Amino acid sequence: MVTAIVLVQAERSLIPETAALLAQVKHVREVYSVTGDWDIVAMLKLPSYDDLDDVVTAHLRKLPGIVKTQTMLAFRAYSETALDEGFGIGLDG
Numbered sequence: 804m805v806t807a808i809v810l811v812q813a814e815r816s817l818i819p820e821t822a823a824l825l826a827q828v829k830h831v832r833e834v835y836s837v838t839g840d841w842d843i844v845a846m847l848k849l850p851s852y853d854d855l856d857d858v859v860t861a862h863l864r865k866l867p868g869i870v871k872t873q874t875m876l877a878f879r880a881y882s883e884t885a886l887d888e889g890f891g892i893g894l895d896g
Contacts, residue, residue: 804848805855806877809863811843817868818842824866830858841873 813821818836825845826834833846845863849855859874 804850805852806880807847807849807855807859808875808877809845809847809859810841810873810875811845811863811869812840812871813842813868814870815842821866821868824868825863828858828862828866830854 811821811825822834822836822843825831825843828845830847830849831845832848835844836842837844847855847858849858855874859872863869864872
């Protein structure tokens with residue numbers, strides 16, 4: 804499973820609409836409006852790097868309101884939720 808974090812610069816007047824459209828894209832799990840140099844952060848979970856390429860190049864960058872994106876890949880998860888899920892693999896019940 805590939806986890807990607809996509810930072811988005813959006814047209815200021817279209818941030819809410821752009822975020823709502825992002826949330827509807829396949830493999831996008833969470834979308835946040837944020838402060839700082841970027842306007843929106845999207846969290847993606849994908850089965851493969853080919854799927855990531857398809858989503859970012861064929862879908863995200865073509866959405867109305869998106870000016871620029873930067874994609875980061877997660878190597879390892881340290882949150883309790885992710886650790887609990889990992890420790891639970893293979894347990895019955």
